[in-house]
Amino acid sequence: LPVISLQHISKYYQMAGEHFYALKDVSLTINKNEYVAIIGPSGSGKSTLMNIIGCLDTPNEGQYQLANQNVANLSEAELATMRNQQVGFIFQSFNLLPRATALANVMQPLVYRLISNSDRQNMAKEALRRVGLADKAQHLPNQLSGGQRQRVAIARALVTRPGILLGDEPTGNLDSKTTREIMALFDELHQEGHTVILVTHEQEIADHCHRVIRLVDGQLAQDSLTTAGEKQH
Numbered sequence: 001l002p003v004i005s006l007q008h009i010s011k012y013y014q015m016a017g018e019h020f021y022a023l024k025d026v027s028l029t030i031n032k033n034e035y036v037a038i039i040g041p042s043g044s045g046k047s048t049l050m051n052i053i054g055c056l057d058t059p060n061e062g063q064y065q066l067a068n069q070n071v072a073n074l075s076e077a078e079l080a081t082m083r084n085q086q087v088g089f090i091f092q093s094f095n096l097l098p099r100a101t102a103l104a105n106v107m108q109p110l111v112y113r114l115i116s117n118s119d120r121q122n123m124a125k126e127a128l129r130r131v132g133l134a135d136k137a138q139h140l141p142n143q144l145s146g147g148q149r150q151r152v153a154i155a156r157a158l159v160t161r162p163g164i165l166l167g168d169e170p171t172g173n174l175d176s177k178t179t180r181e182i183m184a185l186f187d188e189l190h191q192e193g194h195t196v197i198l199v200t201h202e203q204e205i206a207d208h209c210h211r212v213i214r215l216v217d218g219q220l221a222q223d224s225l226t227t228a229g230e231k232q233h
């Protein structure tokens, strides 16, 4: 069942009157519950692709269906709702609010939901419990380790109960032991039914996923199952 379907997507920037393509004619489909790595050299379009998949950015050309909706036809408000309901983002540098507690950070995506503050708190506490940080709810980010900060960020991504998790180098700032712990958490979230898509430059992480998509100069250069993925399929 496709949840993400890109057809002939291009994204370009105007530079000195010329079109510079960050993505050029990319077509791909990602099914529900896939576990995908996006790899490629710096500047190859990985972040641009993630931003388009996550509705943070729109393509100049091509069609995009997310959860059976045509993204190009959505208004800004509908796009924001789509993003909030379908997608959870996890970043390399965590992007937590420094003066807000772990709990307040995790509650943040729920601010626009028409639910009570106590419901928001309960959902955020449940998400913190899910990532093993129930006892750190009142800590500030700078009172937490890098791995714990990334767990808070994952709880924040989970709190809206999205089907799709998008990680842009989510272990890029973590040591190898913490990287393994965070990948074990992504494994669990995948096993629980999430569609997981991770940008990485680490071969080990790419091999760990079930499918690898490689971009070179904004174009699809490889799209194949890993050994782990072949065992699954």
Ligand code: ADP
Pocket: 013, 021, 022, 040, 041, 042, 043, 044, 045, 046, 047, 048, 049
């Ligand atoms: P990656 O994530 O693989 O490093 P990006 O998607 O960030 O690649 O960028 C792809 C290309 O598009 C790069 O050459 C980058 O410099 C360019 N690019 C990205 N964002 C912009 C922008 N806002 N304006 C102009 N060029 C951009």
Ligand code: ADP
Pocket: 047, 168
């Ligand atoms: P990342 O670390 O995710 O690759 P970058 O450091 O490449 O991100 O880019 C940071 C921001 O600058 C992004 O919003 C990106 O779109 C923008 N950007 C990247 N390259 C360019 C560029 N050549 N010109 C203008 N903006 C750019």
